[in-house]
Amino acid sequence: MVRHQLESRFDATGFPGTNGPQLFAESIDISMISHETRLSHSNARGDGWVAGLSLVHDIDEISRELGPFGALVPISRLRNEVSEAALFGQLGFALTPWAILTVGGRVTYNTEEGSGGQDSTDFEEPRRHLFRFSPGARLTLPISDIAVAYVRYEKAHRAGGLAVSESNLGLSVRRFETDSLSSLEAGVRVGQLARDGFEIAASASHARWVDVQADLIDANGLPFTTNLGDGHIAGFEFQGRWNPIRELTVEAAAFLNDSDLSQSDSTTSVAAKGDFPNVADTGVRGAIRFEKRLGATTTLSLSSSLRYVGKSRLGLSAPLNLRQGGYSVGDLGARLSLGRTGISLDATNIGDVRGNQFSLGNPFSVALGNQITPLRPRTIRLGIDRSF
Numbered sequence: 278m279v280r281h282q283l284e285s286r287f288d289a290t291g292f293p294g295t296n297g298p299q300l301f302a303e304s305i306d307i308s309m310i311s312h313e314t315r316l317s318h319s320n321a322r323g324d325g326w327v328a329g330l331s332l333v334h335d336i337d338e339i340s341r342e343l344g345p346f347g348a349l350v351p352i353s354r355l356r357n358e359v360s361e362a363a364l365f366g367q368l369g370f371a372l373t374p375w376a377i378l379t380v381g382g383r384v385t386y387n388t389e390e391g392s393g394g395q396d397s398t399d400f401e402e403p404r405r406h407l408f409r410f411s412p413g414a415r416l417t418l419p420i421s422d423i424a425v426a427y428v429r430y431e432k433a434h435r436a437g438g439l440a441v442s443e444s445n446l447g448l449s450v451r452r453f454e455t456d457s458l459s460s461l462e463a464g465v466r467v468g469q470l471a472r473d474g475f476e477i478a479a480s481a482s483h484a485r486w487v488d489v490q491a492d493l494i495d496a497n498g499l500p501f502t503t504n505l506g507d508g509h510i511a512g513f514e515f516q517g518r519w520n521p522i523r524e525l526t527v528e529a530a531a532f533l534n535d536s537d538l539s540q541s542d543s544t545t546s547v548a549a550k551g552d553f554p555n556v557a558d559t560g561v562r563g564a565i566r567f568e569k570r571l572g573a574t575t576t577l578s579l580s581s582s583l584r585y586v587g588k589s590r591l592g593l594s595a596p597l598n599l600r601q602g603g604y605s606v607g608d609l610g611a612r613l614s615l616g617r618t619g620i621s622l623d624a625t626n627i628g629d630v631r632g633n634q635f636s637l638g639n640p641f642s643v644a645l646g647n648q649i650t651p652l653r654p655r656t657i658r659l660g661i662d663r664s665f
Contacts, residue, residue, distance in 0.1 A: 278310050278311075279308070279310075279311070280307070281305075281308075281309075282304070282305070282306050283304070283307075284302065284304045285305075286301065286303075287300075287301045287640065287641055288301075289641045292343065293497055295344075298345065298346065299345065300345065300346050301342070302349055303339065303342075305337070305338070306339075307336070307338075310332075312332045315327065315328070316328050319369075324369040324370050324371055324377050325369055326366070326367065327366060327367040328365070328366045329365050330362075330363070330364055330365075331362070331363040332362050332363075333359070333361040334359075335359045336356070336357070336358045337438070338354075338355065338357075339353075339355040339356075340353070340354045341354075354393060355450070356391060356392045357391045357439055358391065359436050359438070360387060360388045361385060361387035361436070362387070363386070364383070365383040368380055368381060376416065377416070378414070378415075379415040379416075380412075380413070381412075381414070382410060382411060382412040382413060383411040384408070384410055385411070387406075387407050388404055388406055389436060390402055390404040391439035393439050393441060407455070409434050411432045411433055411434060412431075412432055414430050415427060415428070415429040420465075423467055423469070424465060424466065425466050426463075426464070426466075427466075428461075429460075429461070429463075430459075431459070432457065432459045433457065433458050434455055434458075435458075435490060436455055437452060437453050437455040437456075438453060439451070439452055439453075440501045453502050454488050456486065456488040456490045456504065457486075458486050459484065460483070462482040462483075464478065464481070465478070465479055466478045474519070475519045477515075477517045478515070479515045481513050481514075482511070482512050482513075483509065483512075484509060484512075485508075485509050486510070488504045488507065489504060489507065489538070490503075490505075491503065491504075491505045493592070494596060494597060497641075498641035498642075498643075507539055509536065510536040510556060511534070512534045512535070513532065514530075514531070514532045515529070515530065515531050515532070516528075516529070517530070526567075526568075528562075528563065528566070529564075531560065531561045531562070532560050533558070534587075535558075537550070537551070538552070538553055550593075552589070555589055557586060557587035557588065557589045557602050558587045558588060558589070559587035560585060560586055561584065562582065562583070563583050564580065565582075566580045567580070574615065575613070575616075576614040578612045578614070579610070579611050580608075581608065581610070583608075584606055585604070585605045586602045586603070586605075586634075591643075595644065596644030597636075600633070601633050601635060601636050604630050604652065608624065608625045608626070610622070610623040617665070618663045619663070620659075620661055621658075621659070621660040621661075622657075622658070623657070623658045623660070624656070625655070626656065628655075630652060631652060632651070633651065634649075634652065635649075636649060636650070
């Protein structure tokens with residue numbers, strides 16, 4: 278059982294049709310009950326079965342107010358209610374002594390209803406009944422004593438609902454539809470660090486996203502949710518660890534993404550097409566760790582890492598077409614373990630690099646392009662810890 282209440286307040290001075298300082302307040306109230314019963318069985322080969330039942334009941338209520346401080350006026354209220362029941366199962370069995378096929382799926386029945394407007398009963402949507410099937414399959418192929426290859430397909434859905442958006446007649450209530458994500462992934466894993474002194478994992482994937490749900494900002498700065506269109510994301514990931522000697526571990530990881538939003542929703546202000554928002558094109562990380570035992574209870578550990586965060590954009594078009602990422606950060610660390618006591622010295626962002634992690638703060642002034650989430654500046658930390 279979850280009960281969540283959140284209130285956000287923003288400076289909305291300059292909001293069209295107002296004079297003087299303005300305050301925008303949004304209250305979100307979420308009540309949810311969730312249950313899952315699961316039965317499973319597996320053996321040493323890795324094949325077996327899973328079966329289960331899932332129940333969810335969720336109510337989201339959003340109210341927004343605008344006006345001078347101390348004299349706020351309600352501008353919209355929304356209520357979305359979703360009830361969901363699902364049966365899911367998965368069966369894995371050996372096709373041959375060296376291949377395991379796992380197939381399964383999830384059958385979901387849910388009801389959706391919502392209301393909204395200046396008062397939450399100004400607009401009441403008829404209850405909607407939906408059935409969805411989400412299939413999944415995985416083929417695992419041991420290709421040697423130390424290597425395993427796999428291919429996996431999965432599909433998932435996300436419920437729709439009501440949102441308030443701007444129209445020619447002012448604020449209006451409109452529905453955003455259920456979206457779905459289908460992904461196909463193939464990869465290989467080679468070695469185990471403790472056994473072979475190295476391990477490598479690499480995978481390639483392609484995801485197809487239909488009726489993408491997204492949060493946007495209208496011309497006045499008010500946030501709303503809509504379906505952008507359809508898109509795809511193709512990606513490659515690599516991770517590796519190596520022990521050239523017992524005391525030294527070298528790590529490397531990288532990913533590449535190629536994304537495209539191929540169809541925009543003509544009923545919104547979004548007309549541009551391009552990469553998916555908040556999906557970086559690339560990322561790289563490397564690390565070295567040295568650990569040496571100096572005595573029966575004394576160990577010295579040294580570490581260093583360097584990571585690059587690729588470029589992305591906050592949104593697809595103005596006012597959210599803002600750059601993020603595109604920076605590299607290096608860290609250093611040392612720790613001396615003396616039995617139950619440890620002494621550590623860490624330096625993060627040793628180059629004192631400046632960068633923008635995320636570009637959104639106040640939606641009413643984001644169009645100015647001067648909002649960033651900065652990196653923590655160079656920080657040196659001395660620590661002492663003791664276990665009991």
